[in-house]
């Protein structure tokens with residue numbers, strides 16, 4: 032486990048009270064078999080996510096962030112190491128780990144916003160229609176989409192589609208919300224609004240969030256902790272405690288510069304080692 036250079040374990044002012052390790056990623060490597068070779072996506076990665084964390088995986092394109100999230104969601108099996116949620120090995124997808132993707136078209140197009148949430152609650156959550164409809168209405172209200180509960184996805188803006196996807200994920204009351212660059216496809220203004228809303232929701236609902244991004248600014252805005260991965264294949268470079276929202280701008284800028292320098296150094300290292308050790312025959 033990497034140490035946090037700016038104060039390991041110290042809770043941020045205004046941050047949720049962090050609890051015990053909810054998720055443990057222990058020396059995980061992920062490989063894909065493609066014709067004639069193996070592609071190593073991440074190598075020997077370890078970290079813990081605590082209850083109440085907004086834990087950010089930060090790294091350049093191709094460093095294996097999405098692959099790690101997919102493995103935690105249970106879609107991809109590690110080639111080495113172990114992933115445990117509440118001490119139990121993760122073997123398959125489950126409603127305790129709901130994912131929101133970057134893709135703006137992750138809703139079922141033939142169902143309304145409410146229909147999408149109710150379907151998920153009935154299928155994955157095992158709820159009867161009545162309770163599913165009540166819980167869906169509550170979540171849709173929470174994400175600010177009450178007036179659009181009966182709208183079909185193609186009539187919604189990108190931000191509204193992501194709100195609906197968030198409502199669907201949160202309605203299942205997952206132990207952990209997995210977010211794979213969920214705001215990357217939105218315009219800058221909507222992205223900033225959604226980031227603020229996610230922070231508000233995570234505090235109101237005491238969410239545990241694992242958030243993937245390649246934006247240092249977004250990582251600093253969202254993260255209570257930030258794990259920096261090297262370029263392909265991803266390895267842990269360092270873990271940082273985030274900055275409190277009310278921290279002096281100079282403190283934020285200093286941390287931003289340290290993280291940016293690390294990300295740039297990783298990129299540089301990777302481009303000097305092209306073709307090395309990521310691929311094995």
Ligand SMILES: Nc1ncnc2c1ncn2[C@@H]1O[C@H](COP(=O)(O)OP(=O)(O)OP(=O)(O)O)[C@@H](O)[C@H]1O
Nearest residue numbers: 063065070072091092093094095096097098245263
């Ligand atoms: N299904 C797959 N089959 C083969 N290789 C894959 C597959 N998925 C990902 N990879 C490879 O694994 C590596 C990591 O990819 P991944 O998408 O996890 O990175 P990422 O950090 O999320 O990238 P980005 O920020 O661009 O989304 C890349 O080299 C990619 O080509």
